[in-house]
Amino acid sequence: MSFSENIRLAFQSLRANPLRSILILVGMAVGIAAVLHVVVLGELTQKKINDRLQKMGSNVLRIRPGFSWRHGMRTGEKRVNLTWEDSDEIVSQSEAIIQTVPIYSGSGDVSFQDKNWSTQITGVTPAYQNVNNDYPAQGRFFNMQELSERARVAIVGATVYEKLFENKLALGKTIFIKSKPFLIIGILEAKGESWSNPDDQVFVPITTAQERIFGVDHLSSILAQMRSETDYDEALFDIESILRRNHRLSKEAKNDFRVRRQDFFLATIQATNQELARFITVIALVSLLVGGIGIANVMLISVTERIREIGIRRAIGARKFHILFQFLTESMMLGFFGGILGVGGGIVFNHFYIDAGGILPWSWIYYSFGICAGIGIFAGIYPAFRAANMNVIDALRHE
């Protein structure tokens, strides 16, 4: 008896009880669809993270003021201690740092005609776009001349663009930032959410931000670009010694600033995602297990219902392994069709992620069929053994 004949035989039997067969397929299908979901999500987040890493580069450090302490407790008070000199001296005195960007950032309202939006106003230097690999999608960034002139020019992030202009023409228009008119010269590309929303920002020359908008002369942070990733230790040592010297810290005093790699938060996101993926994987495995138990259950019922058939087949010459094979084929087919259904579901779900770049890998589609058929076979082993080892006479007599 050939394999294809066995398949045909199994088909016949499964068709005899279509509803039951289909119900049991569903369990299997849900399991494998969940597995595929995990796979796509995993691919997607990894891709996102890779994209961000590539854009940002992992060679950028962010320097912020340290926390304020009182009686050994952290307070919410902001420290005001980073200066233009700090920024300039870090780049001029450390070989490991090739570029710095002084930043002052504060919140404020921006408005265009009757629309108003509360956002983050960030003053930077033109170097910002190179350090962050973040160039305007439309228009341009401001230049050194505009920086030194404290020009009223602004580059808006994608969210602000959408809120104020509903994605209509914005270049050359005038918006009001904290009631002062600014010319829009550039619009940034959308970067998507991470911790905070980086698109919900307006960039202006830092001179303008400090003197015309906020009236301060300190910095809220400094970006420092390293010569290469591997210079981290050297860069950190240099920054510490320069800032401690500039801030006149005594030997015992703690740093009054913090230095963090820009890609640090990505690692955190990655870890969180992995945690989530692990959780979904467990659920997926459980539903696969349940699917497998379902198949085993149905096969046991099927064997019990078909004792007479087994007896007849054995009586006219079926060997034990013919019967074993027959039932194993049936359970394998149950698993396999569950797999088809699940992969179908997985592909449908996948459409929600395709735009974002989460594409179900072909290899996993093949694996799924293999996994499902495997579970089917495994679930069928015991019932099939029972069927094959039945006493012929007892089976024939069975009512």
Place this chain on the structure above:
Amino acid sequence: MPPLIQMQNVGKTYQTGEVKVEALAGIDLEIQKNEYVAIMGPSGSGKSTLMNILGCLDMPSTGRYFLGNEDIRDLSDNQLSEIRSRKIGFVFQAFNLLPRVSALQNIALPLLYLGFSPKVREGMAAEALEHVGLGDRKQHKPNELSGGQRQRVAIARALVTRPDLILADEPTGNLDSKTGEEIMALIRDLHTQGNTVIMVTHESYIAAHAARIIRLKDGKIESDLYSNAR
């Protein structure tokens, strides 16, 4: 030539819980090729038990059974299965056809397990169905056939492998007497065509077709007579 069937002191004991039932108690029996044997006896006398052992569906508890040259005791389960499909055609009182499968497929089933290709199976099954007079019922399922027709399909299935031995356990037991007569005529034809037939029956007029009548009682052979009529 050795007898087709040789039984030496065959016994069969069933154990149900504490109770032991001796269904067969020391059967000695020889049956030659081309014989037509009727087995009679009251209900519970061990007729079916004997047939099942003859048909290699069951094993004797004691004694020896030779089919052809082979001692059944020495055979593996696979070899017994092969004997059932190749050498024996069994006709049951309850027909024992697969309900979801067409007449033709039912008949082809033993050939499937013997490894014939689908084409050959279909040809042989069609021929056998023709032989029992149901050439026009190939695609009918058992529940679309009358009792007599079902038994014909079952007989065709028993014939299809051209077995050495045809066993029929009360083949007319579930049929009315007219249909029973037709089935008996068919079985008698099989014998005339050169088959060895062993048949269990209650009816003496049916047994009268046979050349040899074995009577069982309490698991023993009570009498073993050759009819002079033939």
